[in-house]
Structure formats: C-alpha cells, structure tokens
Amino acid sequence: MEEMEEELKCPVCGSFYREPLILPCSHSLCQACARNILVQTPEAESPQSRRASGVSDYDYLDLDKMSLYSEADSGYGSYGGFASAPTTPCQKSPNGVRVFPPAAPPPPPPAALAPVPRNACLTCPQCHRSLILDERGLRGFPKNRVLEGVIDRYQQSKAAALRCQLCEKAPKEATAMCEQCDVFYCEPCRLRCHPPRGPLAKHRLVPPAQGRVSRRLSPRKISTCTDHELENHSMYCAQCKMPVCYQCLEEGKHSSHEVKALGAMWKLHKSQLSQALNGLSDRAKEAKEFLVQLRNMVQQIQENSVEFEACLVAQCDALIDALNRRKAQLLSRVNKEHEHKLKVVRDQISHCTVKLRQTTGLMEYCLEVIKENDPSGFLQISDALIRRVHLTEDQWGKGTLTPRMTTDFDLNLDSAPLLQSIHQLDFVQMKASSPVPAPPILQLEECCTHNNSATLSWKQPPLSTVQVEGYILELDDGNGGQFREVYVGKETMCTVDGLHFNSMYSARVKAFNKTGVSQYSKTLVLQTSEGCNFETQSAPYSQLVDIKKLVAVAWFSFDPGSAHSDILFSNDNLTVTCNSYDDRVVLGKTGFSKGLHYWELSIDRYDNHPDPAFGVARVDVLKDVMLGKDDKAWAMYVDNNRSWFMHNNSHTNRTEGGITKGATVGVLLDLTRRTLTFSINEDQQGPVAFENMEGLFFPAVSLNRNVQVTLHTGLPVPEFYTSRASMQ
Numbered sequence: 001m002e003e004m005e006e007e008l009k010c011p012v013c014g015s016f017y018r019e020p021l022i023l024p025c026s027h028s029l030c031q032a033c034a035r036n037i038l039v040q041t042p043e044a045e046s047p048q049s050r051r052a053s054g055v056s057d058y059d060y061l062d063l064d065k066m067s068l069y070s071e072a073d074s075g076y077g078s079y080g081g082f083a084s085a086p087t088t089p090c091q092k093s094p095n096g097v098r099v100f101p102p103a104a105p106p107p108p109p110p111a112a113l114a115p116v117p118r119n120a121c122l123t124c125p126q127c128h129r130s131l132i133l134d135e136r137g138l139r140g141f142p143k144n145r146v147l148e149g150v151i152d153r154y155q156q157s158k159a160a161a162l163r164c165q166l167c168e169k170a171p172k173e174a175t176a177m178c179e180q181c182d183v184f185y186c187e188p189c190r191l192r193c194h195p196p197r198g199p200l201a202k203h204r205l206v207p208p209a210q211g212r213v214s215r216r217l218s219p220r221k222i223s224t225c226t227d228h229e230l231e232n233h234s235m236y237c238a239q240c241k242m243p244v245c246y247q248c249l250e251e252g253k254h255s256s257h258e259v260k261a262l263g264a265m266w267k268l269h270k271s272q273l274s275q276a277l278n279g280l281s282d283r284a285k286e287a288k289e290f291l292v293q294l295r296n297m298v299q300q301i302q303e304n305s306v307e308f309e310a311c312l313v314a315q316c317d318a319l320i321d322a323l324n325r326r327k328a329q330l331l332s333r334v335n336k337e338h339e340h341k342l343k344v345v346r347d348q349i350s351h352c353t354v355k356l357r358q359t360t361g362l363m364e365y366c367l368e369v370i371k372e373n374d375p376s377g378f379l380q381i382s383d384a385l386i387r388r389v390h391l392t393e394d395q396w397g398k399g400t401l402t403p404r405m406t407t408d409f410d411l412n413l414d415s416a417p418l419l420q421s422i423h424q425l426d427f428v429q430m431k432a433s434s435p436v437p438a439p440p441i442l443q444l445e446e447c448c449t450h451n452n453s454a455t456l457s458w459k460q461p462p463l464s465t466v467q468v469e470g471y472i473l474e475l476d477d478g479n480g481g482q483f484r485e486v487y488v489g490k491e492t493m494c495t496v497d498g499l500h501f502n503s504m505y506s507a508r509v510k511a512f513n514k515t516g517v518s519q520y521s522k523t524l525v526l527q528t529s530e531g532c533n534f535e536t537q538s539a540p541y542s543q544l545v546d547i548k549k550l551v552a553v554a555w556f557s558f559d560p561g562s563a564h565s566d567i568l569f570s571n572d573n574l575t576v577t578c579n580s581y582d583d584r585v586v587l588g589k590t591g592f593s594k595g596l597h598y599w600e601l602s603i604d605r606y607d608n609h610p611d612p613a614f615g616v617a618r619v620d621v622l623k624d625v626m627l628g629k630d631d632k633a634w635a636m637y638v639d640n641n642r643s644w645f646m647h648n649n650s651h652t653n654r655t656e657g658g659i660t661k662g663a664t665v666g667v668l669l670d671l672t673r674r675t676l677t678f679s680i681n682e683d684q685q686g687p688v689a690f691e692n693m694e695g696l697f698f699p700a701v702s703l704n705r706n707v708q709v710t711l712h713t714g715l716p717v718p719e720f721y722t723s724r725a726s727m728q
Contacts, residue, residue: 008151011125012037016151021141027126028144035138038120142226142242162208164189174208184208236265330413337409344405352400359392437511437518438464440471446493447507447524451554451590454526455495458509469513474520478503478528499528501554502595529554554597555714556590556699563587564623575604576701577708583626585633587617588699588711598668598717599699605708606640606661612707613637613646614665616676616693617700627702634690635700636678638665643680645689655686665709668721669697677721684720 010017012033019031029037120137123130134140163171164186174184178194180203185194194200224245225231231245239257248254366385372378438461446457454475460468473487478500487494499505505526511518557573564584568577578584588599601614613627615635621627628635628646636643640658644651657680659665666679676690701709 004154008147008154016155017144017147020144020147021138022144023122023124023141024131025124025127025129027124028147029125031138031143034122034141037125038122038133136226140226166193176205177208177210179204179206234262235259236262334409334411337411341405341407341409345403348404355395355400359396362388362392435466436516437466437468437513439519440492440509440511440521442507442509442521442524444524447526449526449528451556452499452501452528452592453495453497454499454505454507454528455493456507456509456524456526457493458521459492460511467513468511471509471511472517473507473509475499476506478505480504480506483508498591500594501528501592501597503528554590554592556588556599556711557713558586558701558711559589559698562619562623571710574712575708575710576703577605578703578705581704581706582624583613583702583704585617585621585623585625585627585700585702587619587621591619591696591698592616592669592671593696594671596668596670596672596717598666598715598721600664600666600712600715601701601709602712603659603661603663603665603707604710605706606659606663607706609640610704610706611637611639612701612703612709614667614678614701615689616667616669616697618696619698621700625702627700633700634676634693634697635702636665636685636689637702638680638685643678643685645678645686647690653686653689657685666718667699668718669693670721671697679718679720682718682720684718 008016010020010028010030010033013030015030017028017030020028021031021034022028120133121130122133162174162177162184164174165171165184166189167186172186172188175187176190177184181194183194190205194203194205225233225243225248228245228247231247233243234246235244235249236242237244237248237254237257237259240254243262244254244259249259366389369378369381369385440458440460443457443459446455448455456473458471470488470490471492472485473494473496474483475486475496476483483506486496505528506523507526508520508523510520558567558569558576560567560569560573563569563576563586564578566578566580566582566584567586568579569575573589576586611626613635614637615627615633617627617633617635621632622630626635626637626646627633628637629649631648634645634647636645638644638659640660641656642658643655645653659680664681666682668677668679670677671693674691674693675688676693677688678685699711703709
C-alpha cells in the first residue's frame with residue numbers, strides 16, 4: 001500500500017487529493033489547486049471566438065503547441081487567479097513533475113468560492129497541455145469520486161488499529177467483524193457475545209480491515225451529471241468516453257452519439273482493467289526477479305573482479321618471469337662473447353710476445369755476428385742470417401700487428417617489437433557475443449605435395465583480434481567432386497596422406513569459435529606426384545625421355561608399422577631381411593591408385609636358393625605366408641633358375657632365368673593400362689604378368705632369413721617398357 005501513496009498526491013500541492021477533478025487529459029487535480037493555476041487568456045482566445053473559427057474546446061494538444069501561456073520549457077511563467085502574481089520559478093512535486101506554485105493561500109470551502117473569471121485557461125502540470133474553460137468554469141470537469149474513495153480507504157488503513165466495540169474498559173484490538181451485526185469484536189467478546197451457534201451461526205464474520213472496507217462501500221454515492229446537476233448518470237457515451245444522464249441524451253451534445261448501459265460498461269471496463277493489471281502484474285513479477293538477478297550480479301561481479309585481478313597479476317608475473325629468463329639468457333650470451341673476445345686478445349698477446357722475443361733474440365745475435373772480424377767465417381753464415389731476417393720481417397707484415405678482435409660488442413638488442421607488443425597489450429573480448437573469426441589465409445610458401453601426400457599451412461589475418469577455437473580443413477575427391485572434412489583442430493598445419501597420385505586436389509580452410517564459423521579461405525589447387533607417367537600417343541621416344549626427366553616421381557620406403565614382426569629393417573627402412581625361415585611379408589609406405597610407377601629391389605644377400613616374391617598387394621594382405629598365396633596379392637616369386645607369377649595361390653607363366661646376389665628385380669605398375677610387369681636385371685621377365693589391375697595397391701615383398709633386399713624408388717621407366725609404349 002505504501003508504494004501507491006505517490007499516485008494519491010496532487011502534483012501541485014504535494015498532498016493527498018482534496019475534491020479531485022478529472023481533466024480531459026485523464027490527469028487529476030485538487031479543485032483548489034486547479035483554481036490557483038488558472039490564468040486569464042486574451043479575448044481572441046475566448047470560447048466564443050474559437051467556436052466561431054471551428055476550434056474544439058478539447059483540442060488541447062494543438063493549443064499547447066501554440067499557446068503563449070505555456071512556459072513549461074523555460075521553467076518560469078506568470079500565474080494568477082483574480083489578481084496577477086509575481087513571476088515565480090516552477091517547483092517540483094513529490095512525484096518529480098514540474099508544477100505551478102499557488103499564488104495565494106488555499107481558498108475557502110467551495111461554497112465561498114468566487115466565480116471563475118471569463119476566458120480562463122488551465123494547464124495540466126503533468127503533461128503541460130492547456131485547456132480554455134467555458135462558461136461553466138471548473139464545474140465542467142467531473143469529480144474523481146473513485147480517487148476520493150481510494151484515498152479514504154488508504155488513509156483509514158494507515159490509521160490506528162480497529163478496536164472492539166463491546167469491551168467496557170480499554171478496548172482491545174478487533175479480530176473480526178460481523179457483516180450482519182455491523183459490530184467489531186475482539187476474540188473474548190466474540191466468543192462471549194457472538195457464539196457460532198443458534199441464529200448467529202449464519203452470520204458472516206470477516207477480518208476487521210475487510211469489514212471496514214465493506215462498511216465504507218455501503219451505501220455507495222451516486223454521481224451526478226456535470227451539465228445537469230439534478231440528474232444522475234444513467235448511460236455511457238461510447239464516443240466521448242464519459243458517463244452521461246438522461247437529459248444529455250435528450251437535448252444535449254450526446255443526443256446523436258452511441259450510448260451504452262452504465263452498469264454493463266462499468267463491468268466491461270472493470271474486466272479490461274483487471275486483464276491489463278494481470279499483464280502489469282506479470283511485468284512487476286519479472287521486475288522483482290530481475291532485481292534479484294541484478295543483486296546477484298553485484299556479488300558475482302565482485303567475486304569475478306577478484307578472480308580476474310588475480311589472473312591478470314599471474315599473467316603479468318608470468319610475462320615478467322619470462323622476460324627475466326630471457327634476460328639471463330641474453331646476459332649469458334654477452335658473457336660468452338666477453339670471454340671469447342678476451343681469449344682471442346690474450347692468445348694474440350701471447351703469440352706476439354713469443355714472436356717478439358724470438359725477433360729480439362735474432363736481432364741481438366745478428367749484431368754480435370756483425371762484430372766478427374773473420375770474413376770467411378762471416379760469409380759462411382751471412383746468407384742464412386739474411387734469409388732469416390727477411391723471413392721474420394715478412395711474418396710481422398702479414399697482419400700480425402692487426403688486432404684479431406674489436407673492442408666493440410656487435411650485439412644489438414632489438415626490443416622495439418617487444419615494447420610495441422607491451423604497449424598494445426590489451427584485453428581480448430572472450431564472450432560468446434564476440435564476432436565470428438575472419439577467413440584464414442593459406443600460406444602458399446609452406447603448402448606443398450610429396451608423393452601422394454599434401455601439406456597445407458594457414459594463419460589468421462595479421463590484424464584480426466577475434467579469438468579462434470579451431471579450424472576445419474576440407475579437400476575435394478581429386479576429380480572436382482564435393483569437399484569433405486579431413487581435419488578439425490587447433491593446429492595451423494596439416495599433412496593429408498593417402499591421396500591419389502597424378503590428381504588435382506582443391507583445398508580450403510575455415511575458422512570457428514563459440515559464436516560461429518568464418519567464411520572459407522581462398523581455394524588452393526594442389527597436384528600430387530605423377531609417378532612415372534608419360535604421354536605415349538604421338539611423341540617420339542627422344543621426347544618421352546625428356547618428359548620423364550621433368551615429371552615428379554614417387555619416393556617411398558618400407559613400412560614397419562604394417563610389416564610382420566619377424567621382418568628386420570635397416571638403412572632408413574629401405575633394406576629388409578627376416579629372422580625366420582618362413583616367408584614374411586612387408587609393404588611399402590605409399591599406395592598407388594593412378595599413374596605409372598616403377599621401383600627396383602636389389603638382392604644384397606641370397607643363400608641356400610630361397611624363392612622370394614615381389615609384387616603389389618592390398619593393405620590387408622596375409623603377412624605370414626608367401627606373397628600371392630591369397631587373393632590380396634599379385635606377385636612373381638623367383639629362385640636361382642626360374643620364376644612364376646602367382647595370385648590367389650595360382651601359379652602361371654614359368655619363365656627361365658633366376659636371381660643371384662647382386663641381381664635387380666623391377667616392378668612396373670601401370671594403372672593407366674591396368675597392368676603389372678616384372679623385370680630382372682632391366683630385362684622384362686616373361687609376358688605382362690597381370691591385367692585389369694584396379695584399386696589401391698602397395699608395393700610388397702615376401703622373404704625369409706636367407707634373403708636381404710634393398711628398395712630403390714624414384715626411378716625412370718625401364719627401356720623395354722618405353723620402347724613397347726612408343727610402338728603402340
């Protein structure tokens with residue numbers, strides 16, 4: 001109830017409304033206050049002149065814009081009733097609106113009021129809208145009886161507690177009221193005088209406050225018409241939105257207006273007000289919850305501030321520690337340079353001292369020789385001494401007397417970038433409301449391909465300060481198909497293996513954070529190695545050789561990760577043997593699905609006539625049997641006299657000619673023609689071994705402990721195959 005008090009006070013006098021009037025702008029004023037703020041208008045603004053010009057009495061909005069008597073903007077104005085008052089500054093009412101001070105003490109009761117002067121103007125102190133009064137003056141404004149009732153109830157609720165009406169001495173506080181008896185009872189008097197039995201059992205007992213309200217509301221005052229004071233309001237004008245009497249409908253200005261029953265509109269407006277209050281109540285509830293949230297935020301802000309300050313101090317301390325460590329490292333380098341310079345200079349001093357001692361001794365010896373008077377004896381040693389003197393002189397002239405070290409330290413600490421970074425050290429927005437990252441930039445100088453692998457590197461734009469949580473790298477299928485994700489993470493460099501040879505791949509990357517995903521970077525096109533691929537349609541053989549020299553080829557080694565555990569590796573995984581008498585399989589690291597590829601295997605050791613196998617296989621080939629025993633391998637196995645082709649344990653095309661230590665076995669996989677061919681010592685071994693080769697193939701070898709082979713890759717296509725290709 002206390003929060004409602006400001007709604008019940010007049011904006012002029014600041015006290016509870018007394019006989020409040022309803023202005024056309026829906027605001028209320030005390031009748032006395034309304035009379036005090038009346039001002040006289042010029043004759044040209046009289047109601048008669050305005051009616052003649054077609055201006056309505058209720059066009060107060062336009063009148064406010066044009067009125068010379070509204071000085072709400074300046075804060076000063078002249079006000080007067082019957083007599084002019086001195087110019088006085090505007091005051092502030094308790095509810096904060098600008099008001100007009102009364103020019104005189106409160107007037108006497110309404111019965112003694114003098115008539116309102118002709119052509120009076122009234123300005124609402126709340127909305128500052130002006131209204132010219134007609135001949136009825138203030139009587140033309142209806143009284144706000146609802147507001148009077150609310151003020152009455154509010155003042156009574158603020159009064160002393162209700163007392164029992166039946167206590168003989170020192171009435172106690174009432175605890176109930178009987179609506180039928182219209183009596184307030186304390187608890188002892190109620191039990192004694194109003195027992196809940198007999199005829200009194202049907203009486204309705206209510207709390208004292210509710211009983212006081214019901215007593216005040218009954219009987220209800222009947223409001224009368226402002227135009228016809230002897231008539232009660234009986235209808236409601238829907239156009240003017242005000243209650244009217246029967247006489248207004250018969251002969252007044254409401255005769256042609258739409259009217260409705262007063263009781264029905266009363267109930268309708270009560271219902272509308274209740275509905276509006278429901279929405280306002282929800283907003284008030286939300287406001288209370290919001291205030292609780294704000295108060296919690298105050299505590300949270302204080303806690304977060306302490307935590308953030310501690311984190312900031314820790315970060316700055318870490319920077320200072322890092323700077324101190326770097327300082328110690330730089331001082332260590334300076335000390336090393338200092339020691340180095342001293343050592344060089346001291347060594348040169350020692351060398352020059354020894355040399356000077358030797359030179360001085362030679363000079364003294366020569367002087368003593370010159371003193372000799374024996375010509376023959378002098379001539380015997382003079383030539384040698386002359387040569388020694390010239391040699392010693394030459395030794396002093398070859399930069400010996402030039403310092404080998406300068407006294408200056410050729411070290412310049414470049415601290416400008418660090419100082420700039422310190423000056424630019426600032427907080428980065430880390431909330432989810434931060435923008436999405438900028439598109440990354442592919443670093444072309446660091447992007448490359450090797451065999452069937454592609455390495456890509458990227459970075460954020462130099463001026464970008466948006467936090468990035470990770471990157472998404474996408475590649476197409478090598479044939480211009482749809483892109484697919486190949487990497488998601490925080491790194492800015494990625495190598496993608498297992499691509500097709502001789503293929504053009506398109507790559508792009510984008511960044512993401514909590515807010516969203518950036519746009520894609522520019523698309524980069526990469527080509528994987530072409531193996532030994534070459535054109536054979538119309539180019540002569542001499543041109544084919546040049547083409548082969550210019551084409552990138554595949555380099556690879558054996559793969560320890562997929563090999564049988566008995567396989568032994570050496571020479572950077574290019575040489576293999578086995579510690580078992582049984583055949584074991586080892587694969588190459590690189591798989592092929594397109595292009596022409598050729599590699600060789602040299603026989604480093606061949607004991608007891610074993611039969612190793614060479615060829616290609618799928619990645620899931622059996623590793624503990626000879627190559628070609630299952631359907632996952634295509635191989636040629638060979639001994640010291642002959643060879644066979646084998647696939648799925650089927651032996652075909654026995655061919656004379658075997659291997660020994662130092663021999664070379666070649667494997668040629670042509671996925672353009674889908675064939676597999678073998679050679680021994682650069683001569684083709686048998687016919688084309690296998691045809692219709694499709695899919696992904698890995699170089700493969702099977703051997704036991706009696707054989708050791710070394711892999712050679714990146715080789716040109718052998719002559720027997722290029723000759724055959726040029727004839728086709």
